[in-house]
Amino acid sequence: MVRELYESHARPFTRVVQGVPMSWDQTTAAITCPSTIELAVWSPCDRFIATTWEDATAVDVLDSVTLQRLQTLEFPQDISTKYMALVFSPDSRVLSSVGHWDKDLLVVSWDRQTGIASVVRWEGWRQQIVGIPSITYSANGGMVAVFYGDRDDDNTNISILISDVATGVRVDSHSIDDGIPLSKDIWTHGGSLRFATADATTITIWEVGFTSGATPTQVETLPTPGGFDPTAIPYEHDTDHRIERVRFLHAPCRLALVVQRSVMVWDVRNSKCLLQCTDTTFCSKMSFSSDGRFFACSTEGSDVYLWKESPTGYILHGVLVSRFSGSGPPLSRNGESIAVFGDRMIRLWRTKGFTAPPSSIPTLGFQSTGGFVLDFSPDGMLVAIARKWGDTVTVLDLKSGVPQLTIDTSTEICGLGVTGNTVVVIGSRMAITWNLSAGDPVPGARVGVNDSSRTINLDRQFRNAFDASISSDSRHIVLTEDNYDYDDSDNDSDDEDDDGDDGDAHGNFLCIYSASTGGYLGRGGMMGHLPRFSPDGHNIWCANDRGEADVWRVGDEQEVLERLEQTVDIEHPPEGYPWGSSGGYRVTDDWWILGPDRKRLLMLPPPWQSDTTQRLWKGRFLVLVHDGLPEPVILELDP
Numbered sequence: 331m332v333r334e335l336y337e338s339h340a341r342p343f344t345r346v347v348q349g350v351p352m353s354w355d356q357t358t359a360a361i362t363c364p365s366t367i368e369l370a371v372w373s374p375c376d377r378f379i380a381t382t383w384e385d386a387t388a389v390d391v392l393d394s395v396t397l398q399r400l401q402t403l404e405f406p407q408d409i410s411t412k413y414m415a416l417v418f419s420p421d422s423r424v425l426s427s428v429g430h431w432d433k434d435l436l437v438v439s440w441d442r443q444t445g446i447a448s449v450v451r452w453e454g455w456r457q458q459i460v461g462i463p464s465i466t467y468s469a470n471g472g473m474v475a476v477f478y479g480d481r482d483d484d485n486t487n488i489s490i491l492i493s494d495v496a497t498g499v500r501v502d503s504h505s506i507d508d509g510i511p512l513s514k515d516i517w518t519h520g521g522s523l524r525f526a527t528a529d530a531t532t533i534t535i536w537e538v539g540f541t542s543g544a545t546p547t548q549v550e551t552l553p554t555p556g557g558f559d560p561t562a563i564p565y566e567h568d569t570d571h572r573i574e575r576v577r578f579l580h581a582p583c584r585l586a587l588v589v590q591r592s593v594m595v596w597d598v599r600n601s602k603c604l605l606q607c608t609d610t611t612f613c614s615k616m617s618f619s620s621d622g623r624f625f626a627c628s629t630e631g632s633d634v635y636l637w638k639e640s641p642t643g644y645i646l647h648g649v650l651v652s653r654f655s656g657s658g659p660p661l662s663r664n665g666e667s668i669a670v671f672g673d674r675m676i677r678l679w680r681t682k683g684f685t686a687p688p689s690s691i692p693t694l695g696f697q698s699t700g701g702f703v704l705d706f707s708p709d710g711m712l713v714a715i716a717r718k719w720g721d722t723v724t725v726l727d728l729k730s731g732v733p734q735l736t737i738d739t740s741t742e743i744c745g746l747g748v749t750g751n752t753v754v755v756i757g758s759r760m761a762i763t764w765n766l767s768a769g770d771p772v773p774g775a776r777v778g779v780n781d782s783s784r785t786i787n788l789d790r791q792f793r794n795a796f797d798a799s800i801s802s803d804s805r806h807i808v809l810t811e812d813n814y815d816y817d818d819s820d821n822d823s824d825d826e827d828d829d830g831d832d833g834d835a836h837g838n839f840l841c842i843y844s845a846s847t848g849g850y851l852g853r854g855g856m857m858g859h860l861p862r863f864s865p866d867g868h869n870i871w872c873a874n875d876r877g878e879a880d881v882w883r884v885g886d887e888q889e890v891l892e893r894l895e896q897t898v899d900i901e902h903p904p905e906g907y908p909w910g911s912s913g914g915y916r917v918t919d920d921w922w923i924l925g926p927d928r929k930r931l932l933m934l935p936p937p938w939q940s941d942t943t944q945r946l947w948k949g950r951f952l953v954l955v956h957d958g959l960p961e962p963v964i965l966e967l968d969p
Contacts, residue, residue, distance in 0.1 A: 342969050343931045344923070347731040349938075349954070349963030357936065358667075359397040359678040362920050363390075367671040369413055373422040376662045379669055380425055381676060382413045389416065389427060391442065394667065397678060403440040406447055415464050419471040424495060428465045428476050437465070437474060439495050448498035452491055464514040468521070473501065473540040475523050477516040488527065492540055502542045512585075513576040526578050528554060533585075533598060555585065555596040555603070575614045582622040588612050593627045593635075595644055604643040607635070619665030624681060626659040626668055634659040634670055636681060650679055674919075677936065702955040702962050706948040707748045708802065712766075713953070714753050715962055716743045723755060725766070727773075728951060728964070737764055738778040744809070745798025752783070754845075756798040761786045761807055761845065788843050789850035797859050800845055801867035806884060807843045808861045808870055840872060840882060842891055852890040856880065860943050862908045871907060873900055873943045879907065900942050911947040915967055923952070923967065931967055938963050 366384040372394070373380070379392045391401040403425060415428045426439040435452040463478030476491040488506040493499065512526040512533055522537045522544075535550040577586040584604070585596040593612045595605035605625070612635075615628035623639045624647070636659075637644035650659075650670065660669050661681075668679045704715040712734065716723045719742045725735040737753065745756035751766045763784040764777060779785075794812040801807075840861060841853045858872035858880055870891075871879040878897040885892055903910035910916075914926030921934040940956035947953075954963040 343925075343967070345966040345969040347728055347951070347964035347966055348726065349959065349961050357677050358680050359395070360920075361392070361397045361399075361676055363674050363676065365674060367674065367676055369416050370660055370669050370671045370676060371416045371418070372660055372662050372669070373418040374420055374663060375422045376664050376666070378418070378422060379676075380416050380418065381671070382416065382427075383674070386413075389413075389425060389440070391425070392676075394662070394669075394678070397676065401442060403442070403445070403447070405438060406449060409436065409438065409449060415476075417465045417467060417474075419467050419495070420469060421471055424467075424471065426465060426467070426474050426495065428463055435476070435491070437476060437491075437493055439474065439498075448495065450493040450498050450500055452500065452503075464516055466516045466518065466523070467495075468523070468540045469518045470521075472496065475516065475540070477511075477514065477523075477525055488525070490523070490525075490538065490546075492523075501540070502544065504538060504544075504546055506536070506546055513578045515578045515580070517580045519580075524549070524580065526580075530554070552583070552598045553601060555587075555594070555601075577616050577618060579618040579622050581620065584618070584622055586616050586618065586625060586627070588614050588616070588627070591630070595625060595637075602643075604639075605637060607646075610635075615659060617659050617661040617668075619661045620663040621665065624661055624665035626661050628659050634668065636668065638681075647681070701944065702959075703743060703746050703798075704946065704953060704955065704962065705746045705748045706951075708750070710949050710951065712748065713948075713951075713964070714746050714748050716746055716755070718744065723753065725753060726964070728966070731964075732773050734773055734775070735766070736774075736776045738776070740779045744795050745800065745807075747800030747802075747804075749800065749802055749804045752804075754800050754804075756800060756807060756809070758795040758809075759788055761788065761800070761848065786845070786848040788848045795841075797861055799861045799863055799870075801863040801884075802865060803867045804845050805867060806851075806863070807845045808863070809841045809843070810856070810859055810861055810872065811839050811841055840870070840891065842884070854882065854891045854893055856882075856893075865906050869894075871898060873909070877901060877942070879903070879909075908946055909942050911950075911952070913947075913950050913967075915947070915950065915952065917942075917945065917952075923965075925968060932965070 363383045367381055368384055369382045371380050377394055379394050381390050381392060388402050388404040390399050391403065392398065393400055409431065413427055413429050417426050423442055424439055425442060426437060429436050437450040438447055440447045463476050465474060465476050467474055472495060474493055474495050478489055488511050490504040492501040494501055510527060512528040516523060516525040519537065522539050524535060524537050527534045527536065531554055533552040533554055534548055536546050537549045538544050538546040575588045583598045585598050587594055591611045592608040594603065597604050611630045612627050613630045617626050625637045625644055626634055628634050634650040636648045636650065638647040666681055668681060670677050670679065701718050702715060703718050704713055706713050711728055712725055713728055714723055714725050721739050721741060721743060723737040723739060723746065724733050727734050739755045739762060741757035741760060741762065743755055744758055747754040753764045753766065755762045762782050764781065765783045795809040796812060797810040799808050838856055839853045840856045842851045843849060844851060856872055858874040860873045862871050868884055870882040870884060873879050877900060879900050881894045881896050881898060883892045883894055884890065898904065898907060900909045905912050916924050918924060921939050923931045923934065925931050938954050940954055944956040945952060945954055950967045952965045952967060
């Protein structure tokens with residue numbers, strides 16, 4: 331509405347050439363933390379969110395509307411622990427954490443009004459914990475209980491530790507070996523604590539008092555969903571993640587579970603399936619609102635699916651693109667907000683912001699497509715774009731945003747190059763060249779392999795190419811290849827041109843070919859991806875996982891590839907590097923695009939956000955190409 335009223339009076343600070351989203355992002359607030367966020371939990375009153383980040387020595391309490399930091403609660407000086415779970419007291423005044431220090435389990439509680447902390451230490455208990463524990467309060471807020479699975483002779487049992495919050499005194503501990511924990515959810519019921527265990531056919535509800543000497547007793551048994559056997563959920567990475575794949579909402583007695591990467595919600599009392607979603611691959615990060623009206627689950631990509639209760643079950647209410655892979659979606663108790671966190675940022679969404687009918691909401695979330703490959707023409711007027719491993723190239727006019735040419739390549743594309751008036755498509759086994767039409771092109775023209783001007787077969791010394799690039803002078807083609815478990819015994823004679831850094835024939839290699847003959851020239855062992863030639867064609871830059879680019883020199887036939895003893899910071903590269911702007915533009919850590927004068931031009935919405943290597947610059951054009959996008963986003967800054 332604001333744009334419609336005032337756009338004609340505003341100075342244009344950016345122009346979207348391609349990739350306008352269907353709607354703007356639903357974020358209501360966002361903050362950046364010093365390092366990766368580990369936990370986020372809502373208070374019962376929904377006014378606060380407690381967060382911790384990696385290697386932190388304190389807990390931050392945030393305002394749940396603005397995400398403004400209200401309070402920082404520090405651990406006692408003699409305590410150093412790793413966070414495992416957080417919980418607020420029923421009145422939201424006290425905050426407790428469970429963590430470990432060496433072999434001991436620690437429960438640290440803070441009074442938010444006084445800042446005073448109490449510590450309960452359970453010696454030797456940490457080494458028995460399997461999975462992630464949970465923590466809850468008694469109804470009166472006086473006691474806190476830690477609940478977790480432990481393993482004894484390959485059997486998963488249950489342990490409960492109870493302590494007094496005010497005094498820090500240990501009250502009691504319990505161990506139960508009847509069934510495995512159904513989930514990590516525990517809850518209070520009157521003056522007692524309740525939790526659930528399960529076997530192949532039965533869910534058992536247990537109750538134990540918060541007083542010393544209380545004995546856990548069974549209070550109810552319920553049937554499990556048909557075909558669901560919690561004992562059959564596999565172990566992963568030597569840690570028992572069974573209870574991480576299940577959430578049990580006690581009030582309406584609903585069971586949410588991720589089985590074979592699909593998500594299901596089961597009405598336990600009525601033996602009814604309320605939700606079964608197999609549209610995408612889900613992970614174990616899921617959350618209910620306290621009344622069960624809303625349910626959210628994260629995909630293994632970067633999406634959060636939100637469902638809302640209906641008379642027939644749960645219907646899809648919205649899909650949030652969070653950018654944080656596998657990020658947890660804690661729903662507020664009242665179901666009105668979702669806090670999505672990951673990396674160094676936490677974002678807040680309002681569930682009421684989704685008004686589109688379910689039929690218009692996309693049911694597919696993240697799909698691992700491999701992203702896009704592209705290259706600009708030397709004059710910056712055209713860009714060639716293809717989906718990686720696809721077979722179609724689109725040549726786009728950057729001034730009009732209109733496709734000028736579509737090329738059906740009939741090969742899997744791993745690299746592109748636009749040199750002079752030609753487009754070069756690099757597949758895993760060949761390079762094919764098309765000439766761009768002379769004079770004014772006809773928008774929408776389409777060509778195929780028969781219209782190509784040249785095809786060069788690349789000598790195959792290795793296999794599994796996953797990135798490729800061609801030099802601007804059309805002399806060399808470089809590919810990065812995965813040669814894991816490949817028998818190189820027949821090619822030993824070809825290694826005389828190598829840089830000697832590759833060791834054996836297993837690992838990743840940077841391989842260089844002649845662009846005129848396709849002949850293999852040499853290779854070098856490397857750790858990186860996204861090779862790019864320098865503008866003069868004399869160097870190759872390969873991004874690595876350390877936020878840097880390794881530099882290779884393209885030499886003569888005697889030593890065609892030489893790894894230089896230098897790296898480049900890809901966040902702030904020198905001029906000429908593909909991940910930096912020659913016009914002085916940059917993207918900040920909190921996703922603002924700054925102009926050459928350091929003025930803010932645009933804040934990238936979450937669906938567009940990516941790391942530095944997935945942003946390419948050409949003059950004042952910025953292209954975003956990460957694989958969470960259905961198509962590249964191309965922006966012209968200061969048009």
